[in-house]
Amino acid sequence: MNKLSAKSQAASAFITAIALFFLAISGAAAETSYVRAGRLVDVEKGVVLKDQLIRIEDGRITSVSGFTGAPADGPLTDWSAYMVLPGLMDMHTHLVGGLQSHIADPLTTTGAEDVLIGAANARRTLEAGFTTVRDVGAWRALTDVALRDAINNGYVPGPRMAVAGGYLTVPGGGGAITGLADDVGIPADMTRGIIANVDDAREKARYFLQHHVDWLKFIATGAVLTLGTDPGAPELSEEEMRAAIEEAKRYGKFATAHAHGAEGAKMAIRAGVRSIEHGSLLDDEALKMMKSRGVWLVADIYNGDYINEIGARDGWPEETMQKNRDTTDTQREVFRKAVKMGVKIAYGTDSGVYPHGDNANQFPYMVKYGMTPMQAIQSATISSATLLGWEKDIGAVSPGHYADMVAIDGDAIANIEDIKKVHAVMKSGEIVK
Numbered sequence: 201m202n203k204l205s206a207k208s209q210a211a212s213a214f215i216t217a218i219a220l221f222f223l224a225i226s227g228a229a230a231e232t233s234y235v236r237a238g239r240l241v242d243v244e245k246g247v248v249l250k251d252q253l254i255r256i257e258d259g260r261i262t263s264v265s266g267f268t269g270a271p272a273d274g275p276l277t278d279w280s281a282y283m284v285l286p287g288l289m290d291m292h293t294h295l296v297g298g299l300q301s302h303i304a305d306p307l308t309t310t311g312a313e314d315v316l317i318g319a320a321n322a323r324r325t326l327e328a329g330f331t332t333v334r335d336v337g338a339w340r341a342l343t344d345v346a347l348r349d350a351i352n353n354g355y356v357p358g359p360r361m362a363v364a365g366g367y368l369t370v371p372g373g374g375g376a377i378t379g380l381a382d383d384v385g386i387p388a389d390m391t392r393g394i395i396a397n398v399d400d401a402r403e404k405a406r407y408f409l410q411h412h413v414d415w416l417k418f419i420a421t422g423a424v425l426t427l428g429t430d431p432g433a434p435e436l437s438e439e440e441m442r443a444a445i446e447e448a449k450r451y452g453k454f455a456t457a458h459a460h461g462a463e464g465a466k467m468a469i470r471a472g473v474r475s476i477e478h479g480s481l482l483d484d485e486a487l488k489m490m491k492s493r494g495v496w497l498v499a500d501i502y503n504g505d506y507i508n509e510i511g512a513r514d515g516w517p518e519e520t521m522q523k524n525r526d527t528t529d530t531q532r533e534v535f536r537k538a539v540k541m542g543v544k545i546a547y548g549t550d551s552g553v554y555p556h557g558d559n560a561n562q563f564p565y566m567v568k569y570g571m572t573p574m575q576a577i578q579s580a581t582i583s584s585a586t587l588l589g590w591e592k593d594i595g596a597v598s599p600g601h602y603a604d605m606v607a608i609d610g611d612a613i614a615n616i617e618d619i620k621k622v623h624a625v626m627k628s629g630e631i632v633k
């Protein structure tokens with residue numbers, strides 16, 4: 201007994217020594233730095249704090265307090281002349297591939313080219329202050345997964361990405377390559393998400409989930425830019441979407457639905473989506489369903505103006521221009537109504553339709569259509585983080601969150617346009633612009 205006890209004491213002393221040794225090593229490796237924020241937008245409380253000191257350790261914020269002097273145990277980034285916000289988040293981007301003006305454009309580049317173009321788009325997006333995006337579909341399946349992983353591995357700079365892998369769509373639907381001659385072959389990686397029936401929905405959902413997507417993206421109605429499809433008309437059936445969502449749940453993943461028309465949106469909501477994209481023609485019943493079930497609205501209320509201007513200049517098809525006219529103003533009124541009703545709203549712009557890096561252009565529109573500047577900023581930070589289920593890690597400048605921040609010139613609360621004046625961007629405690 202005594203012998204055993206002596207042995208176990210020695211062992212425990214040895215373990216303690218080892219533990220202290222590793223603690224010392226990890227303590228020495230912990231990287232501490234500070235940011236001084238002239239004004240800090242606290243999106244959790246909805247207030248602006250003056251002259252704050254943010255302590256960062258190993259990429260995460262460990263404390264936020266009033267500035268009383270420069271600490272000695274780490275470098276200080278002096279943003280005392282700027283307004284500091286949490287890293288911005290865009291919940292509807294298409295980073296991979298070039299800007300699309302015609303439906304045949306995706307056929308002019310390879311998947312490899314698309315990803316490299318995507319790397320440039322990712323950098324532009326990050327430098328515009330957007331440190332996280334939800335990328336809701338690429339024409340060539342899984343190219344977005346490749347870009348996400350390259351960013352996470354540090355090969356290329358870019359925002360944190362949640363990706364969908366491709367579009368789940370009916371044959372000839374809003375997420376298919378349409379408008380080409382019947383005898384033109386479409387590459388296999390552009391048809392991975394085409395769903396013919398309920399069993400097919402399960403199979404295609406599994407394909408994406410097994411390739412490590414973060415979300416499923418349904419095309420529940422026709423689309424503005426996809427020729428021959430009607431934004432008001434439902435496409436995927438409720439049963440198909442429900443089957444795919446059952447698969448997503450097994451992997452702990454969510455689904456979102458592109459839906460302009462009210463009927464297609466309601467089918468997607470009943471099937472169990474977490475968010476509705478666009479929502480241009482939603483009626484009161486659809487909005488009430490979203491409100492009562494906690495379904496998020498991600499409405500791209502800026503880019504209709506962009507399409508209208510560039511489409512007219514570049515001679516886009518009249519069908520596209522008409523569909524854009526039919527959905528732009530209605531979408532803004534739906535947005536205004538959703539704000540009034542208290543529907544959950546996250547910030548999403550459909551970048552890739554308009555040039556990447558201009559993601560902040562939508563903020564003034566959201567203020568014009570019913571949000572306060574603080575609400576608009578919250579939609580692009582804490583609300584977007586909650587939509588992703590990542591709110592413990594990102595979306596606010598407070599302890600525990602990654603040190604993702606933007607410093608802007610001016611005062612975005614007094615004048616929302618100032619949010620476009622990005623002075624510097626930090627991701628995980630590293631200055632990236």
Ligand SMILES: [Zn+2]
Nearest residue numbers: 292294336550
């Ligand atoms: Zn889109």
